[in-house]
Amino acid sequence: MANTAQARKRVLQNEKRRLHNASLRSRLRTYVKGVLKAVHVGDQEQARSALRAAESVIDKTVGKGVAHRNMAARTKSRLSARVKAMGNAAQ
Structure with a gap:
């Protein structure tokens, strides 16, 4: 457990940042899945x-x-290759 005020504050900041980063990673995966779909x-x-x-x-x-x-x-390279392959297959 954090013993100093600074350490307690860092625990709160780290948790807040972890949740925010998780949200951003989830958004990233959602958009990638949209392309794949x-x-x-x-x-x-x-x-x-x-x-x-x-x-x-x-x-x-x-x-x-x-x-x-x-x-x-x-x-990005893998996604664009898949989209490009769609165009080549359609022709």
Whole structure:
């Protein structure tokens, strides 16, 4: 247990930050799932718009320090490859 006032305050701050970061990570996963769902359904236009929205959310979470930039780059690359493959398969 925290013994000093500073330590008690840090416990409260850490819990508040943990909950906020969890919310941001959840939002990130939700947007990624939206792209994957659109790809699975086969709606190319919806997949493209979902990809744009997901890339924005991914970049914002990296900027806030919640996600690592390499994870973001890897995720965006994989999602865009899936959306691009949809376009190639449709032709």
